[in-house]
Amino acid sequence: MKKIILGIFALLLFGNVSAQGLDLGVKAGVNFANITDASGLSNRTGFVAGVFLGGKLNDNIGIQGELLYSQQGAEFELGDFNLDYVNVPILLKYYVKNGLNLQLGPQFGVIVNDEARTVVGEVIDDIATNDFDIAGVVGIGYDIPLGLRVSGRYQFGLSDVPEMGKGKNSVVTLALGYSFL
Known part of the structure; x- marks a missing residue:
């Protein structure tokens, strides 16, 4: 999996991407997350922040990789x-008109924090979660002049969150970014 991700980033840096179409920047936003197929759960609101690197392969097609910290x-x-x-x-971006684009691709995640807390602040340690998450991403974005980027995405989990049982991540993300190039 690491080789695939590194290969895509190498393609972005050294492949058929014009310097004019290169996109490097930061982004931040809000997540509205839930776990599907689990009863008694409701949305968790959290933040997402990170960096992105992308480029246009031609007038209508681009590719973008991101590294994000995401609260789900x-x-x-x-x-x-x-x-x-x-x-x-790792997203394929199809540019519809001007800066408007449709986004589609896989997402690979590594869990860095998994804890459940009760209202009295007690930590529950008996919920075992998978360390790795695979999801699909669909979204829409707009590249505003002066380097601003706006996007809305839906992330649908393809792997189960708990080690024993069912339930996949389901996340709606609204984000604002800024491209330095």
């Missing part, structure tokens, strides 16, 4: 289930 999980009646990931989405 869910809330339940007596507390919350915090799942924080470092995610690497």
